[in-house]
Amino acid sequence: MPMNRxxxxxxxxxxxxxxxVIVAIGLLGLAALLxxxxxxxxxxxxxxxxxxxxxxxxxxxxxxxxxxxAGHYDNIIPTGSSASCSxxxxxxxxxxxxVAPPTTSPGTCGACSSAACTVANVAxxxxxxxxxxxxxxxxxxxxxxxxxxxxxxxxxxxxxDESRSGTTDKSFSISFEP
Numbered sequence: 001m002p003m004n005r006x007x008x009x010x011x012x013x014x015x016x017x018x019x020x021v022i023v024a025i026g027l028l029g030l031a032a033l034l035x036x037x038x039x040x041x042x043x044x045x046x047x048x049x050x051x052x053x054x055x056x057x058x059x060x061x062x063x064x065x066x067x068x069x070a071g072h073y074d075n076i077i078p079t080g081s082s083a084s085c086s087x088x089x090x091x092x093x094x095x096x097x098x099v100a101p102p103t104t105s106p107g108t109c110g111a112c113s114s115a116a117c118t119v120a121n122v123a124x125x126x127x128x129x130x131x132x133x134x135x136x137x138x139x140x141x142x143x144x145x146x147x148x149x150x151x152x153x154x155x156x157x158x159x160x161d162e163s164r165s166g167t168t169d170k171s172f173s174i175s176f177e178p
Contacts, residue, residue, distance in 0.1 A: 045161060049137040050158040050172040053130065057145065058176055059157050062127040064119055068178055072123030073154070076145040078131065085146035088157060139164050153177040 021057045061073050066141035075085045109128035112121050138160035159171040 007143075019142055046138060046160055046162055046170070047172065050141075050160060050170075053134055053137065053141075053143065053158045054156045054172055054174045056133075057114075057126070057130050058154075060130065061145075061150075061154065062178055064122050064126065065178070067119035067123040070119055071147075072120050073127075073145055074147040076079065076127055077145075078142045078144065081142065081144070083144060085144070088144060088146050089155060100170060134158060134160075140166070140168050142168065151177075 006106055024122035061068050065074075067073060074164055077083050077085065109125050109132065110121070112125045130143060134143045138158070140159075142159050144157040144159075146157070148155065149152075154177075155175040156172045157171055159168040161168050162170040
């Protein structure tokens with residue numbers, strides 16, 4: 001008597017396992033893509049903060065022309081930084097590592113809303129607020145202002161630690177003639 005063979009419908013265990021592996025690889029790829037997108041977004045945000053900070057200081061300097069003319073914004077380097085303006089102006093690519101965050105806190109910036117404020121007080125307050133905002137917005141954020149006397153222009157540097165490794169590795173700079 002011949003055996004009756006019945007055809008089985010459905011999936012085998014191997015097919016199911018292969019499908020699970022393919023879906024898992026796809027999900028891992030999606031997770032990696034999401035992570036890259038988040039990193040790019042963070043990088044973009046930090047760079048935007050640095051650009052805004054550099055232009056903020058340029059605007060503060062332009063708003064205080066008497067303080068600018070008196071030299072109150074000339075060659076500002078954070079306390080404890082290894083940078084010098086001659087080094088930064090000669091080799092701008094050295095600025096990320098050179099412009100380190102201040103080793104001392106700038107403290108509270110004095111109020112300067114009365115008529116008794118001098119241009120020096122306004123400049124000191126501008127620098128204090130700027131450095132505090134740099135360190136508040138950017139990881140290990142710091143800034144430097146250098147005057148190039150030969151061209152009568154200023155270069156503003158903002159540096160930060162994008163990789164959060166403990167050392168500044170990114171910077172942005174603008175040069176302008178007030």
